Amino acid sequence: MQEYYRLLKAEFLKQKRSFIWPAVVLTPLLGALLSFINLFLRYDYLMSLDYNQGLSSWHLLLIQHHFIWAFLLPLVVTIIASHVHYLEYKSNSWKQALALPVSRERVYLAKWSAVFILSTLMILENSICLVIAGKVLGFPEIVDVSLFAAYSAYQFLAITSLIGLQCLLSANLNNANVALAIGFAGVASSLFFAQSEQLARFIPYAHMIYTLPDYRINNAVALYYGLTFGLVFLGAGMLGFQRKEIY
Amino acid sequence: MRDIISVELLKLKNSKILWIVTLAPAFMVMQGVINLLRYYDLFTGQGQNVWEQLYTQSTIFYVMILFPALISVVMTLTARIENSHQGWKQYLSLPVRKETVYIIKFVIACLLVLVNILAFIICMLLAGLIIGVEGNFPYQSLIVRPVATYLAALPIMAILYVLSIRCSQMTIPLGIGIGLALPAMVVANSKYWVVYPWTYPIMAALGGNMDVFSKGNLVYVTSVILSSVVLMYGIMSFRKRDTV
16 A cells, blocks of 8 residues: 555645646636636526526536536546556656666556546536635525535546546556547547437446436436446556557 | 657557547547438438548548547647656657757657548548449548648647656646537637637538638637747757756
8 A cells, every 4th residue: 555655645746846736726717717708798688598498597507517617627638647547658657667666557547546646636626616606696595505515526527437448548558648638539539428328328428428417318317327337448448458468 | 769759659658548539530530421321311411422421420520629639639648658657857868959959759649640541531531432322522521621720730739748757747738638629619610719729620620611710721720830939949948958
């Protein structure tokens, strides 16, 4: 366990001067700012639509925000997953890292955990920024804590599958651009995949679409399939990494 | 100059970038076709042109998300080797003009993006023939608009290229490219679109179908001027840059 903590610490040390931290901090801010502007300009119009009748202001904010966030978060997570592995390819340091007396599985797990922790921070910051946006907009209702808690929890689980897949790709493809391109194409198509619930279950890129707590959306897709695929890809990644040839 | 071009092409040889720029639009067209077939009656029930519907279904997510994301990838890749192995120092210590290197790299990157657009057009045509689309062939939508989208994207290419050359970390141009692409959907509907180059491809691609995005030829004029200014700035700063 000590070894895992040290490896995880080393992963964050490697990111210390990289653009990852500004990206992690600025991405939720950007998403929340866009939703704030959207509702600042169109709150009365949106509330008057039949489709939104009976919704609380907080729920409306989440629905409007989700359309941007469900793309923005996976795209940035794809970049982070790629960057964490690309650092080793860039400086040719896989050989040195794996020649040390450390378990390969833990090296992979530490990288996966670093991506997961950074994603978690983005999700939490996003929820906090949305609450602040709602307060500044002066919503009449009190903050719907359970709504935000459910939204965050679904995202933690849904993003697990995407992290698992992108880490698996990034660790195995020495060309970071290929992993990135696959991730970007997957995210760009996520809404298309999400149109079919049957198909979306098996496509990690579509799981994020199902995280909006709304009676019209089946959150079970994000809950169960996100976590299941996340663990399957993590296991597959660790196994594959154990056998990885390093020259 | 010929040597520089061949060296730059050689660097791209094993990068798989040609596969990326070709297969990514093919994937988006495939998704568009499946969506069109799935909701065929809904999209064509009122006598709409099927080619136009194929174009719209294939283009929406391509132009809003994948196209700007791919531009970021291509521009990042252009400077990858030099940035990752201190290659600038070696490259520019050779008897080559800095400006020539800078422009050739940019032209090659722009050609790769053009390949991406051409692949998108060809895939749409093939898809239409395969599923047996009938009716008038809309040259305007299937050929002119994708090319116009390419022209409208020139400022994005120039901005991301300048960033890719300046920043040794690939996450900076990638992050900025992606981070600015998504708000474009919101900004395109406002009067501030002109200061936001990421909206230009959306307007060029979807202008006719979605009136809100239609801004006329101003997009192309602004696009050419802006990309020239950014590129000139990039060349001047690269000329003065200390590569040690």
